[in-house]
Amino acid sequence: MNLGKEIYGKIQGRKIEDFLEKIANNINDYVIVVWAGDGTILEFREIGDKILGYLPEQVEGKKWIDVFIDEKEKEEMEWVYRKLLNNEQVRYYVNPVKDVNGIKKIFLWYNSRIESSEDDEKVFISIGFSLDEIERLNKKIQRYEREFSKINEQSESLKFKISKQDLVLKQKDEIIKDYKSKIEFLAFFDELTKLPNKNSLIRWLNLRVSNVEKGNIYLIFLELRNLEKLNVMYGYDIVDELIVQISRKLEDILSKEDKLFKIGFDRFAIICKIESISEYIENLLAKLAVVYNINGNLIRVNYNIGATLIDDTNDSTTSILRKCDLALIKSKEKGLNEYEIFKPSLEVQTLKEGIIEKELRNGMDLNEFILLYQPIINLRNRQIYGLEVLLRWHYLKSVYISPLEFIPIAEKCGLIVDLGKIVLKQSVESAKVFNSYFNEEFVISVNISPRQFVDKEFITSIIEILENEKIKNLKLQFEITEKVAIENINYTIEVINQLKNYGITFALDDFGVDYSSLNYLRKLPIEAVKIDKSFVQEIENEETYFVVETIIRLCKKLGLKIVGEGVETENQYKILNQLGCDYVQGYFISKPLSFEEILIKLQNKEIFRGTDMVK
Template identity: 30%
Template sequence: MKRTLKVIIISILLFFLTSQVAYCYHKTIKFQVDKQYPPFSYVINGRVYGFSGDLANLIFEPDKYFLSVSSDTWENVYKRLVSGEIDITGPIVILEERKKDVYFTDPIFTRHVGIYTRKDFNKVITVNNLASFKIGVMKSDYTETLLKERLKIKNYLTFQTIEDEFVALLEGKVDAVIISQEIANYFLVKNNYADQVEIKLKDIFILESGFGISKRRPELVGYVNARLKELIKNGIFDQLYYNYFSTYSSYYYEKKNREVVFSILYILFIIIFASSITIFVMRGINKKLQQGKEAYEKYAELLASNANVIVLTLNLKGEIIFFNRFAEEVTGYKKEEVVGKRWVDLFVPEFRREDAEKLFSEIAEKKVLNNYESEIITKNGDTCWIIWNNVVVENSYLNEPLIISTGLDITPIKKNQRLLEESYEELEETNQELVNTLEILNKQTELLKEEEERYKFIVENISDCIWEFDVAEKRIEFYGNLKDYFETDKINPKIDYYAWLELYHPDDIKAVMEKIQRAFELRDEKIEYEARIKDKNGNYKWVSVHIKVFYDNRGKPEKLIGINIDYSAKKEYEDRIKYLAYYDDLTNLPNRKLFENKLSELIKKAAQTGKIGAVILIDIDNFKDINDLYGHEVGDECLRTISQKIAEYLKGLEVQNYFSRVGGDEFAIILNGLEKKDFVIEVCTEIQKIFENEIFLEKIERGLYTTISMGISFYPDDGRDTKEILRNVDMALSLAKENGKNDFQIFMPFLLLKNLNKIEIEKNLRKAIENDEFVLYYQPVVNLENMEIHSVEALIRWFLPHKGMVSPLEFIPVAEESGLIVRIGEMVIEKALKDLKDWERKGINDIHIAINLSARQFKTKYFENTVAKLLEKYSVDPVKVSFEITETGAVENFDVSLKILGFLCQMGIKFLIDDFGTGYSSLIYLRKLPISGVKIDKSFISELMFSKESRAIVEGIILMAHKLGLKVVAEGIENNKQLEILKEIGCDFGQGYLFSKPVPKEEVEKFLLQKKVLI
């Protein structure tokens, strides 16, 4: 039992340790096994268990490798191993036929192959007459190879699993099965087949087994062999093998039977020898035989009491019945203090008790809850973290069902994890300190050899490259990580200064030298810069260089000590974020933000030079019909094709031009430095000619005809700034569309009258506020782990009397510009809190509500007081409320944002960054904001299936958010494939039309009552 317990604990620790370091960038090992081949491998609730997985976890050290474990049918597993899709499987039988496909490790143990029949099968079976019977074998298993290649038997039945083989044997579909005796013993004992099945022929083949390794990973053979030798040497392998195979073997039961017989003979001897106490002894023996159950229970209690894990027994009321010794050590309570009392009342923190009661109810209903982490409070008030496994036990010996819980104390792991997170934030400071430490260590040469070796170890194993430059000798000595720059076994760590300079990118050398020279002139002691340095493969990587300069008594530089910190990945990520902030990911054209910046710059120059320019706003006519008829993927291809054709035409123009995508199906062109305005008409005419021919789309393998409408505005004649020009060109575009589309119009002053529409909307908005014409629709947000509704997002809708619903895209901009958004926003918050309270009265207690905030509303005076009063008015728990605000809105006027967020977060309200990734803001600011999550914009989600870049960005956002302790919500999930990808990469929550479109309060209540949406 101790050996078994030791292996179990080692396996559990390995599982959690590997899961804790999974974020580190170690080499990934893809390990796959047969999903139904117990005790080697089997799957329960989607998790892989068995001897193979436990042994693999012991072999691959977590500080070197990340082990990715999966399962499938054996046929698929072997195909993937041969093709290189996975790296390793096993242990499997070593066959000459397989050696041409895969590598094998040294043999681990021997497998014996036998032939099994039903006990009532009376015919004689030999190897020679085996072909005359109906034989069953596992598909693609080594036993099938033996049957075909060695026994030359071609007619047989194959089965996907061992279980299927035995079922077919018992049902008479086959006469015999050929199978590994080790596997057969397991099934005979586990499934109580021993009375129905027997072995006819033993050891017809005796074969060695080892791990199978892909020929793409030959380096793993030596590593696995070495690790196996270690595990065998220290006895861990034997303990693991004993745990899985000894109790399911016939040898084990024969040994037990011998022990029983010996015990009985010994008792008889004692009876004869001590005749004076025969009656007493016989009574005692009879009593023990009759009370076998009690003896077993005492034995079980002894094991449980001395186990190095928490073992509890509770009734369905949650009252403690059994409390073992290890539980006493962990909690500080004695058994007598807790028996009869409720576990939740004693050990669960008060703020967790409601959740704990729900979990306990699930366990009591036989919903097994395993590998569940929770915190408990000990007798002295300390907090411990425990991983629980639970099972409900019912049988005729018990008066009532009992819950048996085992718990593993992972408090040290949690503490180490917390320390790791804290040390990660201090990494930058640590690197700088290492530079200073290096100088100190160089000066302290009189220290003991032990101190010198410690210094050498630190420097040689640091992850960055440290260097020391002697100005007089112009020689550089290197320490730390050199492998990225040099073939370290072929180069002296001291190299010539000019050879080092040659590693810099030619475009960076001048700037670096000027920065260093300027520091020398000013006698600066610190120099910092970023540059590109060539690695040993000839590729340039970005490094952040930090230098400390030492001067002599005359003020001349004497020595430089520097550290090169590789931040290529960070640089690429920042560049990608900046690119997404200013460029459209679909067409790779500048987006609206960059377009407006460029237009503003050109308008200012035009006012100074007197030259004119023009803005052409292009809208694809009836583009919505393309999306509706063919889907968004075809619509996206159409946008890309149109943008490419227009861009190709613009390349041939001699006039300076800029082309951008400024909206869904809108593009804009700037023509700068025009000699005459008529040229713009020529350009628009030529662009229209592009659309006289059909546009071929590969996704539907046919061409489509489409037309465009264009508006034209000139600067500086039609406006003094970007806002006026864009307003006027938009009016011209509207006129072109009103004229039947496929047209272009030049802005004229009379178009300003059309601006009256906006004024009309503003007037109606004011009436709508007075008459309370706004309603809220709700869209569910789903927990992607259990597919239950976690929260709902409140979305405003306006039903204008006699006109119907007004699009939020139409009235929200007017409300923002007029300031009415503040009052409308308050109405939204109040309606949402009122609805939330109504749901609580109807028994819907565990739902959260998300409310969108505009930047203008968020920054208004007394906003915090308004929210606090509304929460008090409707008696709503702030913990159930979250506000969504854009990242740009959050970091504008950062100090004010921080104050408001801090105040509301103290109340319990959560904040999420909405449309994350579409704007651009400093990640430093975002890290400082007390937010609890981010919402990934639907533009990224729509690209997931066919854009590696979008998937990489989404994965990066999720990884970054989880590192910061934030939750992630994906917006715009429209199909199951997107949902599968998001689950795979660890997204927490999702919303979109796949689950439900925004619906009225009454309709969303139906979802909330059933806690799930149907997809």
């Protein structure tokens, strides 16, 4: 190697091989890099296994930083260069390097400077040890230490049985000891941001809880939302850099007294002493609401925050972390960029939800879930157009529990999909009976939950139930909310079109509450729109009247049927009729009735309010 030989010729009184033997003869696998002051690699050797895989000719004559160092680590490596060139000691440091396949590997580097006596040329030698190899050796040393402690004065005869290499390992473990300090750093600090990690937070809390100061000391969890999606959109390197920038932003925002931790892939923790925690958090969220420029990609991040007061010496670290987690979970239920401060009622609510979840599972096994049916009236002919199915929990066969109590919990714990199957199966079975009492227009209307709608087995489970029951002329109508419909509009359109083949139509429920966009209303292949009861119950108000009138006109133009929900008075009934609404339902017509109650009315040909006759 010509470039290396020119400089080696100027180095007097030292052989690199001898130098290396003194430093590294206790490690089987390592990398040797000899480089000039400008970063040019003069000589490259791999001893033992080819842990990086480069041939000398692939790297010699090139700059170290261009061959081994990833773009985002170059700044740190240049800092190391400057230190070494300025005669400052950087004897050991840990950093990732790329192997011949571009895969990052973590190395512990030992650095030493070699100077020429003639013209003060600077040459450096760096020896890199794979952390995996060092860990193996560290364990080996510990094993020998245990063995040596058991050997008595007669152990001299046994020393010959121990290899020379192992004895040298025992004598020269300074590199390993130094590595232990690096391991401790990695154990208590986040490798990406260099911030204290979750272990550091727990250690701090353990000390703090045992000797808690008086004052408003809070633990805050800050979660970055949807980082997984950003990974897919931009790649891991971009998201890693984004996290680093956010950590720097947080360091700029927080005071010197505040403590910042990186405790997970998408989560930071903050410990602060503050009088008004709400004001503190709102200020934090406001300052974080910026657009980050990562290599030309403009990225905005959403957050959620949970916080708890650290004020009880009897409170364990586990309890404090749990309280903060509960507050964070509650803030995520509110939506993006929201926060929640822990209060005891959150624990009560969590306990309550846990009990309800357990009883839900028992109730499903014991067939405690039943259906009620609310009539939907056709305002043109004043006959029953259909029945909306409403799920009720007949707990212990004695009391009815409102869906407002158990549906959100069923959504959370994933039971809503199984409940949906129960509803559909019972609805189809009841339709066998009801069909004989009504004309061809009659429909059974079933609410579909958001979780159920996006379930990968949604379509197949419905088809399986329909094919098993084999009901002729069955008309099912599924009700989905606006939010569910447009969250993935292409998926929604695909589902609706597939289920059309099985006689299933769709209605948009609670229309007017969320988006009410003419564009998506035009795109969706739905059959009906259900005006939310909040509009119906305020229809006597002039502004609300105008809104309802506009909705009805719009739907008429698009060829959609219109259902007015929540009709409770005769006047509401009459106004909707005058505005041209097609169908109505609500307590003015009838409260939800059991299967048996509906059947008795049909058999006795009883007239529902708002109808002339059943059939």
